[in-house]
Amino acid sequence: MIKIFRILAIGVFLFVNFNSLLFAAELEDLKSEVQVLREEVKSLREELRAVKKEQPVAAAQKETVTQVDLQGVRTEVETLRDQWQRTLDKKTAQTTRSLTFGGTVATRYTQTRDETTKSGFSLSSLILSFKGNLRRDYELGRNLDYAFSLSSDTTDNYRVKPLDAYLTYSPLPSLDLEKPRLTLALGQQKKPFGRDPQTTEEYKPTLRSAQFDTNLGLGTRDIGFIAKGDLFPIVDYGFNYRAPLFEYAVGVINGAGPNTTDNNNQKDFVGRIGINAPVEYNSIFRGLSAGISGWTGQKSLSLGSGATAITRRGHKNRWGYDLAYNRTPIGVTAEYAQGTDATLSGSVANPVLGAVKSDGYAATVFYNFGQQFVKGFKGQNRYDDWYPLTYQPFVRFDSWDPNTHLGNDRINVTTLGFNWFFAETTKLQFNYNIVKKQDKSGSNGSGYNEFLAQFQYGF
Amino acid sequence: MKKLLNSLLIAGLLIGVTGVNSIFAEGKKPKVIRLGSAYGGGYGKPFSSGTIGIVHAKGLLEEEFKKDGVKIDWYFFKGAGPATNEAIANNTLDFGYIGDLPSIVGRAGGLKTKLLAAGSVRAEIYILIPADSPVTSIKELKGKKVGIFKGINSHLGITRILEANGLTEKDLKVYNLGTADIEAALASKDIDAGGGGLRLRDLGLVKVLLSTNPVLPGIDASLKVPIQWKPTGGLFVTEKFANEYPDIVKRVVRVYVEAAKWGSEEKNREEVFQLWSKVGTPLSQIKETNAGKTLKQLNTPLIDGFYVTHYKDALLYSKEHKFIRNTFDVDSWIDRSYLNAALKELGLENFWQPYEAE
Numbered sequence: 001m002i003k004i005f006r007i008l009a010i011g012v013f014l015f016v017n018f019n020s021l022l023f024a025a026e027l028e029d030l031k032s033e034v035q036v037l038r039e040e041v042k043s044l045r046e047e048l049r050a051v052k053k054e055q056p057v058a059a060a061q062k063e064t065v066t067q068v069d070l071q072g073v074r075t076e077v078e079t080l081r082d083q084w085q086r087t088l089d090k091k092t093a094q095t096t097r098s099l100t101f102g103g104t105v106a107t108r109y110t111q112t113r114d115e116t117t118k119s120g121f122s123l124s125s126l127i128l129s130f131k132g133n134l135r136r137d138y139e140l141g142r143n144l145d146y147a148f149s150l151s152s153d154t155t156d157n158y159r160v161k162p163l164d165a166y167l168t169y170s171p172l173p174s175l176d177l178e179k180p181r182l183t184l185a186l187g188q189q190k191k192p193f194g195r196d197p198q199t200t201e202e203y204k205p206t207l208r209s210a211q212f213d214t215n216l217g218l219g220t221r222d223i224g225f226i227a228k229g230d231l232f233p234i235v236d237y238g239f240n241y242r243a244p245l246f247e248y249a250v251g252v253i254n255g256a257g258p259n260t261t262d263n264n265n266q267k268d269f270v271g272r273i274g275i276n277a278p279v280e281y282n283s284i285f286r287g288l289s290a291g292i293s294g295w296t297g298q299k300s301l302s303l304g305s306g307a308t309a310i311t312r313r314g315h316k317n318r319w320g321y322d323l324a325y326n327r328t329p330i331g332v333t334a335e336y337a338q339g340t341d342a343t344l345s346g347s348v349a350n351p352v353l354g355a356v357k358s359d360g361y362a363a364t365v366f367y368n369f370g371q372q373f374v375k376g377f378k379g380q381n382r383y384d385d386w387y388p389l390t391y392q393p394f395v396r397f398d399s400w401d402p403n404t405h406l407g408n409d410r411i412n413v414t415t416l417g418f419n420w421f422f423a424e425t426t427k428l429q430f431n432y433n434i435v436k437k438q439d440k441s442g443s444n445g446s447g448y449n450e451f452l453a454q455f456q457y458g459f
Numbered sequence: 460m461k462k463l464l465n466s467l468l469i470a471g472l473l474i475g476v477t478g479v480n481s482i483f484a485e486g487k488k489p490k491v492i493r494l495g496s497a498y499g500g501g502y503g504k505p506f507s508s509g510t511i512g513i514v515h516a517k518g519l520l521e522e523e524f525k526k527d528g529v530k531i532d533w534y535f536f537k538g539a540g541p542a543t544n545e546a547i548a549n550n551t552l553d554f555g556y557i558g559d560l561p562s563i564v565g566r567a568g569g570l571k572t573k574l575l576a577a578g579s580v581r582a583e584i585y586i587l588i589p590a591d592s593p594v595t596s597i598k599e600l601k602g603k604k605v606g607i608f609k610g611i612n613s614h615l616g617i618t619r620i621l622e623a624n625g626l627t628e629k630d631l632k633v634y635n636l637g638t639a640d641i642e643a644a645l646a647s648k649d650i651d652a653g654g655g656g657l658r659l660r661d662l663g664l665v666k667v668l669l670s671t672n673p674v675l676p677g678i679d680a681s682l683k684v685p686i687q688w689k690p691t692g693g694l695f696v697t698e699k700f701a702n703e704y705p706d707i708v709k710r711v712v713r714v715y716v717e718a719a720k721w722g723s724e725e726k727n728r729e730e731v732f733q734l735w736s737k738v739g740t741p742l743s744q745i746k747e748t749n750a751g752k753t754l755k756q757l758n759t760p761l762i763d764g765f766y767v768t769h770y771k772d773a774l775l776y777s778k779e780h781k782f783i784r785n786t787f788d789v790d791s792w793i794d795r796s797y798l799n800a801a802l803k804e805l806g807l808e809n810f811w812q813p814y815e816a817e
Contacts, residue, residue, distance in 0.1 A: 238564025
């Protein structure tokens, strides 16, 4: 029994000591593991500190935004809005409807040997224009627009007079390029006759209009109603190009000119039909067009003076045709117009109603060095105020016969010119005119040369 | 005097022996190289996306031609492909970076160009609708107002998507609008749908009705858009310039391939997308829309089997749908000589994986 107890005691002793030895070994392992972990934690803490140092902004951004902060931002925004509104009210011009405000100014120097004209500086054009929209149809583009402009009359001490004053309405949808278009215009506006008379100052290569334009009164404004439209448009989406096969314009006007009431009860009728080459953009025939125009009406004629004066009505007819090939960089235009104007002569007792027939023509050839007239080229993404520089030399021959029944009274003007477009709406123009007047006797006649330089800018 | 005469005689004989052309053609340089991109985005910024955007933003051509004193003029057209075509037609560009439809329309219309290298391949189309729109499918757009930028490369893909849903443009009220205008009209709900980017989606103003991008599915996922329908573009040169300055074209294409290589390395992913975001597209959206693509896929210049088939297919479709009146031979339009020379010179013949026609 004692033996058994001894053996058990020895067994317990050995077991306890063995476990102690095992525990001690594990403890050592654990201690070393803890040490390793401590080192890792230390290393991670250092890394974290380094990251925090590198990204202080990112850490700051993680801060919570409170309701108070939001309220502060809201107040700031409201304050800015009120300040902006006050500035807008005080410093900004406002209009009732949408408005585009612009103008054209041209300063000219003329050096001439014409005895009826003086050399020197002049303001050849002063135009202030306003245009905008009265009702916009976002869905179909059946818009109601307006145009109003003022011009100083350079022949009347620069007196300011209305130039354009009309409303236009598009009864047909105008947003779809493939559909025909129609606009109705009511008010004082350009007459739809020919090509040169309808070209605005901005696009005219020459400084002076063609003689037939001026002498037949084609380029002047008139008051009335004009419908303009086109049919069968050719659309080339690959070049964002649209050219209608037919263009038409027809109008009923006073025929008395701008800024005046009608001088008779009869109305004048004016119109033009044009045809464009039905081709795609890259065709050699792009820009080839032709048109025929007509204007018929009556004018009041008077003879004598005072109580014995008599008045009669007489016809006033114009017709013409035009041909153009305008394919950048080349441009060629040719135009003919003829006019018949009734005359009243003789005496009050025996008045004679007659007519004077006149005609004229002009042909212009120009070439563009530069991209001024390439539409897509001008629409670029740029930060600077870049604009394509363009140089446009041209030559024009302009002939006018004031009375076709009389011989040797024709006036021929040959113009050599150069236009320099150096900013979006600015150009410098030079014209050298060689004027030849036929002599009624049939001899060489007279003539003179003149030089004109003009600086034109728009805003 | 005698020496002078002798010198002139020797010079004359030399010219006669070697040929005038070989003396003057070598090293013939233009004063300026004019490049235009239709991928300028619609946001008014003078930058481009695509490989040409990398060439421009990193000034690689300026660097290449600095020693020759050749000026590099860049043009970024608001009117995208059609305006670029117009500029080429009016002889105001030497190189164009243009999408498939406008380049096909231009060539069919008689523009004398050569297709030099691929660019901006397999881009995505997103058809967007206002955020509160009840429309859930393309078919429901029938009779509705839809903004489409006509004439650009996505026009072709949108037409095909409509057709696959039994619609043509005539079934819709189509408004021909630019990218920024489509976004503005969608935001103001003046149109019911429009093709555009994802800028407005992140503002909560629009949602994607249909997407060609598998990683960004739209509401209407009924149509699995074939990869051949995705808009693709390329680098073009005018025949006139290529005939006059073949060495210059060779150098331009080499620089383009170098840019494509740099833009194909994944380590440059962040920088490439940052360069592209300069056009006005947010960086996050560029990352998102290209999430499933490698840079090699995005910037490959290879005119591979897929690319040629795409253009032939697009040409046929354009003719059938009257985008063009005349057709032409795509194979003779493509000039691989400059690209192959650049790949060989740079040792990149096997760098990009060509896509098969199928």
